[in-house]
Amino acid sequence: MKKYFFIINANNAKAIKTFKSLKKEMDKEEIPYRTFYTEYSGHAIEIAKKITYMNKDLIKAVIAVGGDGTIHEVFNGIKEHPEIPIGFISGGSGNDIVRVLAKEIKGLKSQISYLKRNRTIKGDSGTIQLMGRSKKSQVFLSAIGIGLDGEVAKYTNESTYKKHLHKLKLGTIAYVITLFKVLRFYQPDSMILKIDHQEHVFHNVWLVAIGNMPYYGGGMKICPGARFNDGILDVCVVHNLSLLKLLALFISVFWGGHVNVKGVAQFRGTEISVATKRPVAIHADGEFKGTTPVCIAVNPASVPLKI
Template identity: 25%
Template sequence: MYAIIVNPSSGRGKATQLFQRVEQLLIQHNMPYEALLSDSTEASNQFLENLLGSRKLSAVVVIGGDGTTGSIVQLAAEQSIPLAILPAGSGNDAARAFRLTHDPLVFVERLRDFSTQQVDLLDVDGKLGITIAAAGVDAEIGDKANHSFYKSLLNKIGLGGLAYPFAAIHTISTFTPFEVNLSIDDEPYFWQRTWLIAVGNTPSYGGGLRVCPEALTNDGLMHITVAHTANLPSLLLRLFPKLLQGNLIHSPSITYLTGTTITLEANRNILLILDGEPIHAPHFTIRLQSEALKLVDTSE
């Protein structure tokens, strides 16, 4: 049996429409399921826990965006339940990284074929995520974009991904860099003026912004991008536009690293966002959990 989580808020109602088509196909192919339409993480996890207590689940199906997916990753990984994603959000960075289909017909066909792959996850102080752990100005930008009035307006015309660049202009101009001590696999680093630290399991966030361009989801490594030292005009006018283009940047103010464990100690509380969930703290420990999740292959 399949447990289906649908976020009716995703994609201006697109998730609900996709579910209706998926439901028709599941009935047509005599594939049993139970579904919950909710944007509540608590309700979704309770729904799954109730099913786990009484049924054997073939997979958890998520129809929604990255936030909805991120809210289910923890339980799916801990219970070793395969996860299938039908993207319906404005960003869909997890689906982009795995080249997952947006077509409900192809999606159900892949469910019937049922091939899975083991993928890595990020573990931020016990919280699991599938895309990028972003700390600093990029997290502030993402938080501002997600709660902005213009994101809903852009979503209505299918341009929700532009909310991130819009939010960046204001956020960067008012953000104060922080001091940070990093330890990556016991190798120490220190920067007095740090703008952002992006720890990537996937290359992109914010609807396709490739801040960790060389990140892979199954290479057993975290790919880390740090923007530091630069003054505000340089960051705003030169470095950040290049980061948005998704290419490697050759600059003394951009450092690329890889590792399996990173500890981050800032001189103040900073915001970190993991799969859309905000966490405020001065200290974070991030570990790579290799092959921690079974992902159903629903690629095109």
């Protein structure tokens, strides 16, 4: 009999509490499952790889219980098995992937209904390739951020206040706190983008966002037109803005109003590369990955998503 394999972020109090309640209900409903808890950063990748290697024919779906970082790791752990669906139970601070793919799954009743139904759809993913022989390619589901937001992701994930705010269900505020800290030292830079082999040069660039989905950073609608199943990536470049205008722009990002501001350029493409004069931070699904230069490509209809 096939069963669900749950990977739970053990460093996330919300994820543990959510799964504890779900577990009791699954036992009542006699839903077959197995559970695995992460112990450190990157552990979900290792667990997912072992699960798919040892139990490939027994897996109904691999379910990530946590935030975008947990989902990102689980997805990278099962990426060699595109026949295995990935599912989501919300339990993080950002929840940008869940916001798109499983926003209606709230509370035990909807979670059980989600597990009982056998529905999957094909979604796109993206590949991120950092330069250098030792750099392995990774996949992402939601978005890439290069520049200011890459720095914010890096420092937020290293902070102690993120964990405390997360317990209070105020995880998004952690990114806002870090933003103002990073702005004290961050300097915009020139960037060269190649989008489907067409070159674009921008100066005083604060950030470049590449979205397979509209959101990142805990609900910021950075690429409003991005769709997870259209076979294309959306690109947003924020450049040539004063600090004051950038802060005003930041507020409007939560509803997508920033796209109408001068200094925000938008593109769409399937292959994107970004080069800079100095190394600039990169995040994928909110997880710091390294620095530029980087190449990014879309993988159309590559992921079976449990819905």
